[in-house]
Amino acid sequence: MAETAKWYVVHTFSGYENKVATNLQTMVENRKLHDLIQEIRVPTETVVELTDNKKREVERKLFPGYVLVKMVMTDDSWYVVRNTRGCTGFVGPESKPVPLTEEEVLALGVEKKNFVVNYAVGDNVRIVDGPLEGFIGIVEELDTEKNSVRVRISMFGRETPVELELDQAEPVE
Known part of the structure; x- marks a missing residue:
């Protein structure tokens, strides 16, 4: 396949992010679209909350109402994502999907760069x-x-x- 997969932002109903992600993952598996839709993420962070003098670790969504999808944009992949229950469309002008730039992907922490380190402690x-x-x-x-x-x-x-x-x-x- 000549085209490479890029990250897109999908808008969902608020509170339905995980449901949309699992529904989309199920559709990808059922239709065998692993080569078109490669990754689906709901960005979260772990936060320590203090309630009633007790510390609790809570996982909080970084972008409520949004799911990140790494996919090759074709008519099939667009249709599958767009018609997933709970999904309201792609983020972009007039709901036309616009991929995230490399800088945006790194800033969001969606993909991490792996560095080969050729030094150790004490060097x-x-x-x-x-x-x-x-x-x-x-x-x-x-x-x-x-x-x-x-x-x-x-x-x-x-x-x-x-x-x-x-x-x-x-x-x-």
């Missing part, structure tokens, strides 16, 4: 991007899940920990 690294570009430090902590690294640099005669993204540092040869 010397050079900062290659940001306001501290050119500084050399020692890796203290590495978190590939959160795409972050903590580097200890020497600034004005003091040791200072700095949080960076994984691609902002490279090993010193």
Whole structure:
């Protein structure tokens, strides 16, 4: 298939996001459209709520009334999504589907970039991007899940920990 799948935003009735996602997933499986409709997501975040002096973790929808769908836009895929119960249409001018840009996809955290890290805790690294570009430090902590690294640099005669993204540092040869 020449066309690649892109992320689209589907508008739903408020409170029906999960129902629309499961209905759509069922239709994809029944009609064997896995190559056209590849992924369906309801973006959520985990929030700690304090009620009656008790902490509870609650999952909250980031965008109530919306579902994200990664799909190849064809007449068939458009028809299946558009005619899913609870779906009111695609987000775009005059309900014409407009795919999300790469920047929007990364900002929403829908897809994560995977970086190959060629340094480890205790290695010397050079900062290659940001306001501290050119500084050399020692890796203290590495978190590939959160795409972050903590580097200890020497600034004005003091040791200072700095949080960076994984691609902002490279090993010193």
